[in-house]
Amino acid sequence: MVDLSIILAGFSDAFSLYNLLFVLFGVVLGQFVGAVPGIGPIMAMAIAIPFTFGLDPLPAIAFLVGVNKGGLVGGAVPAVLMNTPGTPDAAATALDGYPLAKQGKPLKATKMALFSSVTGDTFSDIVLITVSAPLAILALKMGPIEIVALMIFAFSILAGLIGNSLTKGIIAAALGMLAASIGTDPENFTPRLIFGYWDLFNGLPLPSVAIGLLAISEILHRLSVAHGSVGAAIIIKDTGNPDDRRVTWVEYWSCRYTMLRGAVIGTVLGALPGIGSTAAAFMSYAMTKAGSKNPQSFGKGNLHGIAAAESANSAVVGANLIPLLTLGIPGSVGAALIISAFMIHGMQPGPLLFETQGRLVYGLFGAMLMANFINLWVGQLGLRFWIKVVSAPESIIFSSALLLCFVGVSMATSGLFGVSIMLIFAVLGYVMASFGYSLVIFIIAFFLGPRFEKSIAQSLSLTNGDLTQVLKSPVAAALLILSVISVIWFLRKNVREEDA
Amino acid sequence: MTISADRMSGAFFCLFGLAMYFLVIPVYVETAEGGSLSPKTLPNIISIIIAISGGFLVIKPTAQQMRDPRKMAITGLYAALLAAGIYAMSWFGFEYVAPVLALAIMWMIGERRPLWLVSGVVIMPAAIWFAVTQLLGRGLP
Numbered sequence: 001m002v003d004l005s006i007i008l009a010g011f012s013d014a015f016s017l018y019n020l021l022f023v024l025f026g027v028v029l030g031q032f033v034g035a036v037p038g039i040g041p042i043m044a045m046a047i048a049i050p051f052t053f054g055l056d057p058l059p060a061i062a063f064l065v066g067v068n069k070g071g072l073v074g075g076a077v078p079a080v081l082m083n084t085p086g087t088p089d090a091a092a093t094a095l096d097g098y099p100l101a102k103q104g105k106p107l108k109a110t111k112m113a114l115f116s117s118v119t120g121d122t123f124s125d126i127v128l129i130t131v132s133a134p135l136a137i138l139a140l141k142m143g144p145i146e147i148v149a150l151m152i153f154a155f156s157i158l159a160g161l162i163g164n165s166l167t168k169g170i171i172a173a174a175l176g177m178l179a180a181s182i183g184t185d186p187e188n189f190t191p192r193l194i195f196g197y198w199d200l201f202n203g204l205p206l207p208s209v210a211i212g213l214l215a216i217s218e219i220l221h222r223l224s225v226a227h228g229s230v231g232a233a234i235i236i237k238d239t240g241n242p243d244d245r246r247v248t249w250v251e252y253w254s255c256r257y258t259m260l261r262g263a264v265i266g267t268v269l270g271a272l273p274g275i276g277s278t279a280a281a282f283m284s285y286a287m288t289k290a291g292s293k294n295p296q297s298f299g300k301g302n303l304h305g306i307a308a309a310e311s312a313n314s315a316v317v318g319a320n321l322i323p324l325l326t327l328g329i330p331g332s333v334g335a336a337l338i339i340s341a342f343m344i345h346g347m348q349p350g351p352l353l354f355e356t357q358g359r360l361v362y363g364l365f366g367a368m369l370m371a372n373f374i375n376l377w378v379g380q381l382g383l384r385f386w387i388k389v390v391s392a393p394e395s396i397i398f399s400s401a402l403l404l405c406f407v408g409v410s411m412a413t414s415g416l417f418g419v420s421i422m423l424i425f426a427v428l429g430y431v432m433a434s435f436g437y438s439l440v441i442f443i444i445a446f447f448l449g450p451r452f453e454k455s456i457a458q459s460l461s462l463t464n465g466d467l468t469q470v471l472k473s474p475v476a477a478a479l480l481i482l483s484v485i486s487v488i489w490f491l492r493k494n495v496r497e498e499d500a
Numbered sequence: 501m502t503i504s505a506d507r508m509s510g511a512f513f514c515l516f517g518l519a520m521y522f523l524v525i526p527v528y529v530e531t532a533e534g535g536s537l538s539p540k541t542l543p544n545i546i547s548i549i550i551a552i553s554g555g556f557l558v559i560k561p562t563a564q565q566m567r568d569p570r571k572m573a574i575t576g577l578y579a580a581l582l583a584a585g586i587y588a589m590s591w592f593g594f595e596y597v598a599p600v601l602a603l604a605i606m607w608m609i610g611e612r613r614p615l616w617l618v619s620g621v622v623i624m625p626a627a628i629w630f631a632v633t634q635l636l637g638r639g640l641p
Contacts (some may be wrong), residue, residue, distance in 0.1 A: 054636065165506075165562045171513055178520070180545045185539035188532035192539050195528060216582075221567075224574040228610045238506045395611035396620040399602040402582065405593065407628055410641035416590050419641060423586060427579050434572060435509040436564040453542050460536035494562075 002133055002358040010362025013058055022059040023367050024068020027374045028382070029164035029349075033067075034074020035386035036397055041071020044085060045337045046215040047404050049344065050207050050412030057345040058360055062367035064341050065317075068334050069121060069371045072277075072314050073379050076113035077386045078307075081106055090313070092281035094154050096298060096305030103301055104239035107383065111247045112303050113310045114379040117334045120311030122372045123263035124270060124318035128325075129178060132354075135326040139351035142475065144458035149476035149483075151452050152327050156483040157272075158389025158441050160490030168437050175432075176442040179204055180449025187457045199417045206340050211228035211405050212425030213439050214333060219398050220430050226394045247303070255307040258288050262308045271323065272331065284312030318368060324349050325361065329448065333440050336447050344412075348451075504567040510557030517551025580604065594640035598625040 013019060026048075033044040045067050052060035072090075079090035080097035093113055100109035142150065159169030182193045183203030194200040262284040269280040288308035290296045298305050320335045328350030330336035342349045355363055409422045427438050463469035471477045521544060522616040529540045566572075603621045611617060632638050 051636075054638075063641040164564070165557075166552050167557050167560075168506075168562075171550055171557070173526075174546045174553070176550045178550070181543050181546070185532075187535045187537050188539055190530040190532045190539050192529045193524070193543065220575045220578055223578045223605070223609065226609050227571075227574050313615060346623060393611060393613075393616055395606040395609040396616055396624070398609070399605040399620045400624045402605065403598050403602060403625060403628055406586075406589070406598075406641060407632055410594075411632070411638050413635075416586055416641050419586050419589075423579065423582055426582075430575055430579075434567040435505050436562070437509070453537070456542070457535070457537040 002354055006358040007362045010359040010364075011366040013359065013363040014366025016060065017060055019059050019363070019367060019440070020370060020374075022055070022063040023066045023371050023376050024378070026063040027070035027371055027378050028071020030067040031375075031378055031382055031386055032070075032389060034071035035077040035389040036074075036392060039164045041068050041075070042333050042337065043215040043218060043401070044071060046211045047401065047408055049337065049341055050380055050408035051171070051209065052341060053344065053412060057342075057347065057357075058363045058367070060345060061338060061341050061360075061364055065364070065368055066371045066374070068317055068338075069314070069368075069375050070378070072121075072310075072317065073114055073117050073375055074386055075109055076117065076310060077389070080109045080113065081387060090281075090309075091278060092285045092309035093306055093311070094310070095285065096300070096302050099299065099301035100303075100306075104242040105301070106387065107245040108247060108303075109301075109306060109384050110387070111380075112251070112255075112306045112401055114376065114383065115247060115252055116255065116262070116307040116310040117314040118376045118379075119259045120263040120266055120313075121317060121375070122369070123260075124267040124315035125310075125365070125368045125372065127267050128318045128321055132322055132325050132361075134355045135322065136351040140355075142351075144455040144462065145470055145473050146451065146456045146475045148459050149470070149473075149479035150327065151448060151455070153479040153486070154323075154448075154484045155441075155445065156486045156490075158444060159171075159383030160486055160493075164494075165435060166487065166490045166494055169441050172432065172437045172439070172441040175437075175446040175451070176445025177449045179442075180446045181208065181453070181494075186450055198416075204446075205413040205418045205421060205422070205447035205452070206343065206447075207409050207423040208418045209425050210337060210340055211409055211444065212422035213429035213443055214337075215401070215405055215424060215431060216426030217439070218493065219401055220426060221433065222394065223398055226398070234356045242353035251303055256305055258307045259311040261287060262311030263315045266312035267319040269312075270316035270319025270331070277313035277332075280316050281309040281313040284308040313405070318486050325353060326351055328451065333443060336440075336443050339447055343447075367428075400485070421479050426431075504561045505564045506557050506561030508566075510554045510561065513554030515554070516556060517547045517549070517554055520547035521551065558564050578605070578608070581608070587641050595625075595629060598628070 029044060029048070030041050034041055045064050048064060048067055055063070075090040076093045079094035080101050097109040097113060100106070140475045155173050159173055160166050180203070182200055184190065184201060185192050191201060265287070266277065266280040266420060269283070270277070285305060285348065288304055289295050292298065292304065316332070317334065320332045321338070322331045323331045324335045324339060328339075328348065330339045339349050346409045347353065347357055347360075405422065406419055409418050410416060412418065413421075432442065433439060459470070470480070501530055525540055525543050525547065529543060532539055581601070585597055588597045599621045602625060603617070606617060606620045611620070629640065632640055
């Protein structure tokens with residue numbers, strides 16, 4: 001168990017003015033980019049990672065968490081005002097937020113989104129802080145054989161859950177692993193698939209792959225959509241009634257059960273790898289509507305609809321870190337980017353992190369809690385400004401984002417070679433997305449690839465190459481059986497869907 | 501029978517996996533003595549998985565629709581522009597290429613408003629230059 005003095009030291013680190021400033025900066029940036037349709041917190045996190053190189057690990061990671069949390073709040077702004085979610089998570093928010101904006105109550109809708117988002121997020125952070133350390137102790141009892149089995153199980157779940165085809169999920173995971181195998185192999189340290197480019201000796205640069213796949217490929221797609229047209233500024237209606245610009249305590253309190261349900265759904269789904277916040281938001285929305293005495297009011301500007309969607313999608317953020325911190329397995333792209341920030345700062349997320357970097361982990365927890373309060377505060381002050389941000393033209397947003405990516409990757413990889421790799425992966429990401437292959441699975445497999453191979457090598461050493469020994473570990477055997485069951489289940493589900 | 505997006509990509513990945521297994525990995529992965537796992541083992545297994553999955557996708561495609569080919573061609577144009585920008589940066593540096601690149605991108609999107617053009621072409625690159633070289637003390641590409 002982590003010593004109490006380490007926990008307290010971690011929290012005191014988080015509450016230092018220096019760290020709080022980075023959290024504040026992250027939240028402001030996150031809300032800003034979340035409000036811009038087409039950018040979103042994931043892209044912002046990917047762009048921001050190289051700029052955190054010079055920072056200590058805690059402010060760097062706390063800053064990225066701030067971007068992620070702020071982005072979810074900001075993402076609700078275009079969803080409410082334009083019916084164009086800034087992030088996919090906010091799509092469910094638009095169902096009731098946009099009708100409210102059309103009624104001249106955009107501030108009421110965005111404030112309800114803010115309050116419920118912060119409520120759901122805080123709930124899941126508390127669950128994360130409570131359960132992750134005990135889970136990490138359990139995870140520490142796992143050896144390399146169990147870790148290999150666990151990763152196979154995680155891949156089988158991810159490949160089945162994300163996207164519309166298990167086969168394509170498997171191909172995406174395999175491509176990610178293949179990309180991860182470029183460089184030196186972890187056991188013999190011989191160069192592998194470097195094609196004469198000695199810059200690749202240490203593997204593909206993480207920032208190049210992450211930013212190319214997640215940021216540039218999406219910008220390329222958005223550029224082709226925006227090509228030849230400049231978006232017109234939106235017109236925001238306002239009734240002039242002060243009550244339509246705020247959420248009263250009575251209105252907030254009347255949504256308490258809705259928010260609690262959303263927070264529980266978001267936390268449970270967020271703790272499982274592969275189920276994103278979009279699914280959580282829609283599930284929470286559907287359950288709230290089904291349980292409502294007045295279901296016909298949903299879709300016409302019901303505050304419960306906004307509360308259900310926002311509390312659930314925000315609760316996913318904290319819960320996503322449960323598999324990351326306890327098992328070292330990122331359950332989403334946001335978590336994968338946070339893993340890359342850990343790795344850039346020389347740390348490997350996983351159960352050992354609580355032993356070796358306990359102070360940092362609890363510092364991160366403290367920063368996450370503070371980020372929620374700062375999110376609320378910045379949102380209260382900034383919502384009026386973010387409403388104006390949604391009308392910024394895509395031409396300046398995308399050209400600026402591209403230049404930032406160039407500079408960020410160049411700084412992180414010490415030159416234009418890394419920028420060229422970034423462009424190659426941007427094109428690869430665009431083509432993969434065009435043909436329906438999941439980039440999320442690719443990037444998670446890329447992050448986990450080296451650890452997976454190392455664990456296989458260790459397992460083979462432990463068992464003297466006799467793979468039947470794997471079955472003598474009950475945990476590994478159970479996980480492998482579960483993997484087979486999940487593959488069969490997803491294959492049958494795919495066949496049923498095709499027949500339907 | 502029309503060629504679906506999945507059949508196209510499946511056939512590509514089937515060939516890609518086979519090419520990796522038979523042509524690329526034998527040449528570009530060195531053989532190592534000793535150790536419990538050869539450097540070729542995992543790439544070989546992955547290649548086989550890709551080839552088999554690609555073949556499976558050819559046989560059982562989903563109803564995946566491809567993006568509009570015209571939009572994909574436009575994306576290709578933007579990607580070529582970025583590639584040219586990277587090449588130009590290796591010769592002339594970020595300071596000179598970034599404004600031109602930003603102008604080209606904004607112009608291709610359709611931006612013609614002088615104020616926004618000035619913001620994107622002058623103010624943004626200057627702000628990046630200031631933040632990176634003056635505040636962070638790092639070099640530009």
